[in-house]
Amino acid sequence: MIRELSPELAKIAKNELNENPNQVPNDLENLKEWISKQPHLKARTDDQWLIALLRGCKFSLESVKKKLDLFYTLRSTAPDVTLRLKPIDPEFLKFLRLGTCFILPPSKNDLRPCVIFIRPGRYNPDKHSVADVMCILYYLVQILVMEYDIATVMGTQMVVDYENVTMNYLTQATPTMLGKLVAVSQESLPLRLKGSHHVNVPSGIEVIFKLISGFLSQKTKDRLKIYKNNEELLKSLPKEIMPVEYGGTAGTIDEIIDFWEKKVIEYRPWMEREMEFGTDESKRINSDNVDQGSFRKLDID
Incomplete structure (x- = not known):
């Protein structure tokens, strides 16, 4: 379950992030289904975590998939940054x-x-x-x-x-x-x-x-x-x-x-669980899911 936004915040989310409360459950379900079909990916599927990713990508499911994949890929490929201090x-x-x-x-x-x-x-x-x-x-x-x-x-x-x-x-x-x-x-x-x-x-x-x-x-x-x-x-x-x-x-x-x-x-129990997530690159089916090498041009939104 996700928290209900205040009227003021909900209006901003709708106007700036394309958030549609009626569509959110479907978006979350689609995202969870996609995660379940990625053999290389072990990812958190808490609603509140996924809604944060959706908002960060203005509810573009394709953008969310890339961001989520990169998030856990870097856990595996850049541990000198993501896991240096646990x-x-x-x-x-x-x-x-x-x-x-x-x-x-x-x-x-x-x-x-x-x-x-x-x-x-x-x-x-x-x-x-x-x-x-x-x-x-x-x-x-x-x-x-x-x-x-x-x-x-x-x-x-x-x-x-x-x-x-x-x-x-x-x-x-x-x-x-x-x-x-x-x-x-x-x-x-x-x-x-x-x-x-x-x-x-x-x-x-x-x-x-x-x-x-x-x-x-x-x-x-x-x-x-x-x-x-x-x-x-x-x-x-x-x-x-x-x-x-x-x-x-x-x-x-x-x-x-x-x-x-x-x-x-x-949040220690939450973080203990977090340490279990990441990717197994040997099981990745589609290498196009994440651009982990080029570090695309960044855009402040």
Whole structure:
């Protein structure tokens, strides 16, 4: 069963995502039937998970099939990104507490995109990798879309704070790793990224932006914004959705991280089951189902 949307959210879902409540049960059934006929694919079929994927693809069943297949294919073919930190392991919570990645829990009455914060400068590059940050994002997003319809309907915005980021961090961002990170975060996750905001950008980061731009569509590039400091950032994003440390009123970062730590613990049985999903490429019948090698041009919707 899926949750019923509020009238306001349902109207947005209909106008922007082509969501038809009368058609949703049929869409879910079609998707489940398709999954059952893919011998290489072992995938979650919870209604709430599948509706998140449908909304992320504006209810295009063919697009959902490709996204879903890629999501689980990357679980098998890019474990250095998707399984580097497993949410059922103590190391996951330990790294989560560093505050490298967190999502502001959305208000159920606030019809705005959810805000994801990435702060790579919080980890020690001699001990950890940017792929660890992606693992935190990868699993928090799964909880987010299961819990909050606002995230699946209104989409998300990403804030990347480069404070304390040095060349030791930047050397981790090889073209291969960047391709995998972009594929996981923007191609496979059930999200509609509405924009990305980059603040406290250090010198030398231009090389990374140039590499990333090769994977992005023009629309994505147009919505990528760079700020000199937190004060400039606050002019673009309202205080109500920003942490106290950034001049906002949405709670402290410690409070937000504590919220997500409790959620990860609460979802442990769900995550244990999640570890069983993936693909067996030796059983794949149609290799055209997923474009796992080229990492298609990305489009912020």
